[in-house]
Amino acid sequence: MNDGSRGWLGSFIALAAIWGASFLFMRMGAAEFGPFATAGLRVGLAALVLAPALWLQRPASGMTARRWAWLIATGAFNSGIPFALFSYAVLHQPTGLTSILNATAPLFGALVAWAWLGERPDISRCIGLAVGFGGVALIAQGGGRLDGSIGLLPVLACLGATLCYGIGATMARLHLKGLSPLFSTAGSLAGATLVLALPTVLDWPARPPGTSAWMAVLALALLCSALAYFLYYRLIQRAGAARAMTVTFLIPVFGVSYGAVLLQEPVTATTIVGGLVVLAGTLLASGLVRLPRPHEV
Template sequence: MNAIELVVLAAIWGASFLFMRMGSAEFGPVPLIALRVGIAALVLLPVITAASSRQHLRSHWKPLLIVGLTNSALPFCLFAYSTLYVNAGLDSILNATTPLWGALVAFVWLKVSLTRDQVLGMVLGLAGVLILVWNQLGAGQGTQTLAVLAVLVATLSYGFAGHYSRRNLVGLAPPLTAWASQFFSALVLLPGALYWWPQHAVSTTAWWAVIALGVMCTGLAYVLYFRLIAHAGASYAMSVTFLIPVFGVAWGALFLHEAIGMQTVTGCLVILLGTALATGKLQLIQRLRAV
């Protein structure tokens, strides 16, 4: 049952890149994400019905605000911006670099030593990114290069948020963290959403995309994610990172007719190999030395 839930979660989060690409052009990145997190906060609203949850919210609002900014508002907007210029499949693959940045943040900020496997993983992750974007760099396509950099900043933000949460939100119920991050993100993004609200009529397709983002890809996905953590453990739940690119590329190809070339497949495999090494899922150098 856990395996089925893991695949379903990967399929849902993989679809988020599809929906962002469908909605970002019409809404604009900031209004789209403001709606996404606002809808998600409404879906998760039952989380704060308990008095204990409201008490924790009052006592931890500052770190929850920071997590909301770095784990939702900023990275979601950067991903939405990137989908204006690069395809959904590429975004979903680059999302897999999050654990690489997490390891780097731990090294720089928390002074956690890196193993040789982790260093190799980071190098391979960077090589995978270069493989994916080599054509854009060679052709001098500045907007696409900037979009890729935006995604890498977004995944760096995810990496920071993960470590910050572990240091400052110890003992706080994960569902409350999920709701608070969406709620504070919505508050922060509201002024920008009103300022950049589209002056033209938004299509029904774009509206359905943003509703799917908020309800399914954020609200319900968080519920499923925390259910997996409770039943199978955090390490198992986080392995969803390796499955998301598969679905992100598949949904993009199926619904947006995005091409899947050898360059995409190669870059994806190299990034996933680097991620496996950086997160300790694979120990290559140690095994070679033991032979």
């Protein structure tokens, strides 16, 4: 193992643990701040932390007005809108279930690339898409609200969030080439802050939130956004993009565990089976695992 790859496993596990905890922190924050204010504070505070990087790298970025517009739009789809949708979802369904549905992001990434870029998936990826969304259907049928009843709207909110991730990733591929990862992250968080500014003001709670809600929002901004993005891009450098992307599959393990241990959320057999089906489909749809061709069997 060379020096560049040494220690990547620690960053990999730490990143999954941090992003898995984000659903717990979103529940704590949104319970008092509301979904929009929670998301707005998250991106706003994270953008402040990363603002020095945005300013220092600005001269070398070669940004035009058109590129700034795409950066803001990318921030809205990569951070602003998904964070608000997930903050809504965790108020109405278990955080562990939400973390499992978050793993559908690569499914929508493949669909958006197909529809927008014409990147037609091969048969293995098509099967993966079908399997993955079959798992989502199973979860939606057997998952539920916090009060035990079936809730479709929170599931749709999660799928809307992961669809936004797919759109944002494609936008970045097309319009943000050549920008450093740190500059893109800082700029997109700043763009997300602008997009969520008005909804945050309108959604601001009439009753002052308590200390625990503020601590949760700070954890979302500093730990789950600013630090997590730093770890993610360092992981890409040390382990490669394909290996870094597989962190998506470990996040639900932590998300479900936090929910079960700290919130006493029930973990049903349907949720576990559906989650495994989603992960299997995502592995196929993302191309990380391929079915053997007939002549290879």
